[in-house]
Structure formats: C-alpha cells, structure tokens
Amino acid sequence: MKHKESLKKTPIEWQPLKMPIALFLIGIIFAMSIILVSDHYYKKIQNDFTRIESNLKSLQKRNDEIQKNLAIVKTAYPKYENLKTLHFFDNETASLNWVSWLKTLQENIKIPELNYEFNVQQLMTLSIFNSKKSNSVEFFTSEIKLTIQIVHLGDLFDLIQGLSKFYQLPLFNIKNCDIKRKHPADFIWQQHPGQPLLEAVCTLQWYSAKLKPQENTK
C-alpha cells in the first residue's frame, strides 16, 4: 500500500528532462528548418532548370522551324517577288493589263474583230489545300470570253502564244475553244478579200490571289 501511495504521489520531475526536451525540440526545429529551407531552394533551382530547359527546347523548336522557313524563303521568295511584279495580288491592275495587251495583240496580229467579256471573279478552292483547316492565301479565278473573227487558224495560234508571252508566269488557262467556219465550202475567199473566214469563241481562265491579313508570329 505504501508503495502504491508513493507511486501515485510522485509527480513527474521535469528538471532532468528539460535539457533533453529542449535539445530535442531545437533539434527537430533545426532538422525541419534545414530540410525545408534546402528543399525550398532546391525546388527553386529545379524550377529554374526546368524553365530554362523548357525555354531551350522551345527555342530549339522555333529555331528548327525558322531554318525550315528560311529554306522555303530562299526558293519561294524570288517567285513571290515575280508574282508581285506581275500584279498577281492586284486583280484590278491585272484586268486592265489584260485589256491593254489584247488590244496590242489585235493590232499586231491584225485580227479583224476581237470582243471580250469579263465574267465575275470567283473564289476557288484548290484541292491541295483541302486537308488544311485554313490557308493564308485565297485564290480567285476570272473568266474572259473572247469572240474572235479571224482569217485563218494561225491568227488564233498567234494570239494564244502572244498571251503566253505577255504573262511571264503561266497563270491563265484556256478552258475551251470553238472554231466555226463562217462560209460554205464553195465560198471563194479571193472574191471577198479581208473577210474573216473563221469565228473562234474561246474561254480563258486567269488567276489572282489575295493574301489574308498577316498574323504576328514574330
């Protein structure tokens, strides 16, 4: 009984435990602090590394892309410059040039009569761009119907060749061409000199393009 009483009455003596508990707490705080601080800085450095690595990868990608673009530019830009010179992107000027050149050719080839008819311009879809969600250039087609009175077929040939020469880049196309004899078989041309013998109706398609507003990719 005495023993039990003594045991119950004995309070915990903190004196001998103060120092180890204090050291323990300081140790824990110190340990946690250095772990947390070092971990914090490690994460920071790791984040910096990851960021720079990601930036470098991105730059590498952009660099590869720009190198590819440069290769494209080297081959394509001179052609583009030429197209610009030929007013490929300026529909109005191009149509004026067409009229002017047709007139010149008529005079040069001595075509008795040449009538033209410009149809409305239409947006065209090129099948090579079908798979692309959007392309940065729009192509247009315009039709010119030419009704030509000629003495012989060679005049028509001269006219077509003349058109090709005018337009350095072959950006027009002949869609169809009908040539009709104007007189019966027994018609004697020598009795009616200067009269056209043939009438040709040809439909030409000529192309132009319009650049979509440039996105700032730089």
Place this chain on the structure above:
Amino acid sequence: MKAQPIIYFSDNQWIIYQLIEKAVLEVRRFSNDEKGRISFKQWLPESPLKSWYQPISIVVDSRQEEYHWEKVPHVSIRDRQELLQLRQRKWFSNTPYSFAHIQGKSQQLETARLEDQALCIGLLQPDPLQSFVQILLEHKIVIQGIYSLPLLAENLLKSLPTAKYTLLVMHTEPLNDSQPFGLRQVFFVDNKLVLSRWIGVSHTSTSMFSAFLIEEINKTRQYLLGINALFHEYYLNAFIFTEYQYIDEINEFAKQKSFVNITLKLYNAAHWTFQEGLHKSSSPAHLYCLILQRLKQSSPTNHYARSFERRYFKYFKLRQILYFITATFVSISTLFTGHIIWQMYKTSLQTTDLNMQFTQMEVAYRETKALQPEDIDVLALKDTIDGVDWLSKRQRFPLQSFNFISNYLIDFPQLFLEKISWSYKEEISQPIGGENPTSKIQQLLQAKRKEAGLNESKFLELIVLEGKISPFDGNPGKALETVRNFEQHLKKDKRIKEIKELVLPLNLSTINITKGNLTHSNTPAKEAPFSLEITLNM
C-alpha cells in the same frame, strides 16, 4: 573507460565500488547505522556518484533475505504475473522488497499436472535499505535496480562444472574487527537458486576454519534434506572459494574425515576470479567482486527496486532516447541537406550550361529571323507558291491538239471541217482507301503510289470535229469508208485514247428515223455529214 558505480549493501555496511575495465575498486565504505548514514549524506553531494550521472546498481547481501522455493500451478503467461504477485503478498506482505520468478517447468508423474518451479525472495527488514534508497533519491541518484546477491550468483555457475545440486561457498566482506569475514553458502538445483545462508566467522573460528567450514556445509546439507530440496541418494557438489592459506588446511582435513554424499571442490578465489577476467578485486570477497562485474556486463532484471525508486532511471532512459532521436534527426537532416546541396550544385552547373546554350541559340535564332521577309508570312508564301505550282500544272492550251489533228487532216482533203471544238477534262485517279485512308497499310500504299506518280491527275483533251465529205459523189458508203479510214489512221497514234462517232455519213441515229425509197434507189444522197469526238491523251 568511464567508471561504473555499484553499491554493495549489507546488514553492516554499504560499500561504493567503481568498475574500471577489469577491476572492481572500492571507493568508500559506510557503516549501516545512523552514523554511517550521516557521513554518507555529507559525502554524497561532493561524491563522484553524482558527477558520474549514470545509473547505479545496488546489490543487497543481507542475512534478512528469505527464500521460498516452491511449485506453483502452470498457468498462462497472462496469469503468471498475477500468480507471482499473490505469492509475494503471501510470503512478504510486510516488506516492499520482494521478488518472485518462475525458474522452470516440471511435471508431476502421478497426476500428469504441469507445474512451475517458482522462487520467491524478500527482505524481512526493509527499513535500512529503504532509508538508504531515500537518501539516494533525495540527491536524484539514478537507481537502475536493486539486486539480490545470491540470485546474481547464478551467473557464476556457467564457469563451473555442471552439477544438479550445487553449493557455492564464498567469503564475504569483513564485518568488523571481531569477524574478519563471513561465509555465504548459496544452494542451487539445476543451476537455479534455492536458498542461501550467511554465516559469520569469528577469529576463533578461523583458527579451526576447516572443521568450522565442513560443519557448516554439513549443517546446510541436513537442512536441505529436511526441506526436501536435496535427497539422500544425491551428492551435494560443494564449490568452495577461499583464501590461499586455507586450501591446504581444508585438503588435509578432508583426507582425514569421510563425507557422506558431499563432493568438495576447492578453489583459490583470487586466482579463479583473475582467470575469469577480474584482474583487481578486494580481498577476501573476490567472488563478490566478480558478481558485481558480471552484473554490469549482463544487466539482469531488477529484483527489488520499486517503480518510483527507479524513476530517475526511467528519466535517464528517456533522456538517452531523446538525445538519440535528436542526434538521429539532426544527422539525417544534415545528410539529407548535404545531399540536396550537392544536387543543387549539380543542377546549378547544368542550369548555367543550359543558359549558355540558350544565349548562343538565341543569337543564332535572331540572326536567322532577320533573314525572313517582312512583307509576307512564310506560310502564306509557301501556300502561294504551292497554289501557283498546282495551277501551272493544270495549264492547258489547244495549240498542240489542233496541230495534231491538222497533220492528219492533210491526208484526208475530202473531210471538210465546219466546226472544231476543243476542251479538256481532268481524270483524277482514285486513291487507295479514299480521301482519308484509315489503316496504316492504306496510308503506306498511297504514299508508294504518290512516289511512283500514280496518284497524279491525268488531263484528257477532247476535240469534236464536225463537217461533211466534200466533194460528195452521192455514195454514202464511200463517204463512210473515208471517215472510217480517217479514224483508223488516227487510232494508230498512241496519243489517241478514244474516238466516238457522233454522226456518220449515213446519218443513222438513236433519235431520228432513217428513211429511204427503194423504188427510186438510184436517187443519190445530197450530203454526207460526220461528227467525231476524239479523246487525246496529251
């Protein structure tokens, strides 16, 4: 090596020992009375005991210690503690210092009932020890345990020859001037303590020590027989540890006298303890010193110390655990931090390297970018050129076809053309798997076809010739032959893909009815028209 303190506590005195390597050295001795307690109290604050600040073991060597060696029913481990406590309360209800433990298991042959051999020991007069412990606690001395010296003596048996019944006889510390030493007889069965006797030896007894010793051993034997701890038919193996000067005397005496079932084995205590690894001990209690040394080596279960008396030991252990945990935490965290710092260093080096690469690449990038045109986006540029190329490939002129036909018509002047129409059509080859091939095989095949140029569109030019036979002699058969000849002539050319006869000189038609007059069959036809659609593969 750090000195380890041990207190020897007997009815007459207490002795402070310190264990240093292979020596048990006496530090101070106090008489077990009021005078001794006062001087101990005065000595203690300045004593090395406090400065050592390490656990102290108290070994009790008392004549007041009582032994109850008995069989108890074999019970489960859970109930065993309660059973032992009951035994302690039965035998030692008036003392706080008692101890009971199970020594082993035995079986009664008659009943086949399992029984355990238990030993219950206690101090009948606890007050001197209690007051001594109180002094230690007042000074916050860490008490690891209070041990019974006879029970600790079990540790010595492993160094002695094995025997069923063993009696260990050894000298105690000197008691006073009239008693230079005492004799401690400890009896074991199967190397387990049964009881112990303490006998004082006077100067008179020392003169006839051999006779006195043998008589006391005989007395012990008789007592053991009396309590059925030993049986007549068994030998009692007495191991006597004594001083060098008594050995010859005892041997002489033993030769003269015959013993009944007692085997005597004599040992020079000082020599034997030296052999056992205790190189320095105080005479004559060499074996006591060996027991103290082995106590520190083995750290046995506490026998007598109560929980509150061992509280400083608990604090001591707790302090040790706290220090250990703290040291472990700090060490691990330091190692971890060191590792992290090393990783940080390596990462920093890599970052610097990447930074340099980035700077170099950025310069190259800017230089390349400066070469890009400003007026057009590269994508638009590519699309424009691709589009123009695509259109260029589709460019068609009639000149070649007209020349082709003209060359053939020269050989057929009868064919008078009234109209010639030219157009073209694009024949697109059907890709494998449609426009969007799904399977990999289809994609592969399509790629192969594209490589071989099989996917390219083909342009077919169409020429429609309308005319008539001129001059016409009225013979439609001949006219037809002329047209067919022309067709055959054309078909020889590989560029001709197909010729369709739209209108022939007989003018048979799927729409119009063809009529004739057989009566006037000689009437000639007026005209022989024809119309052919020629498909050219130019």
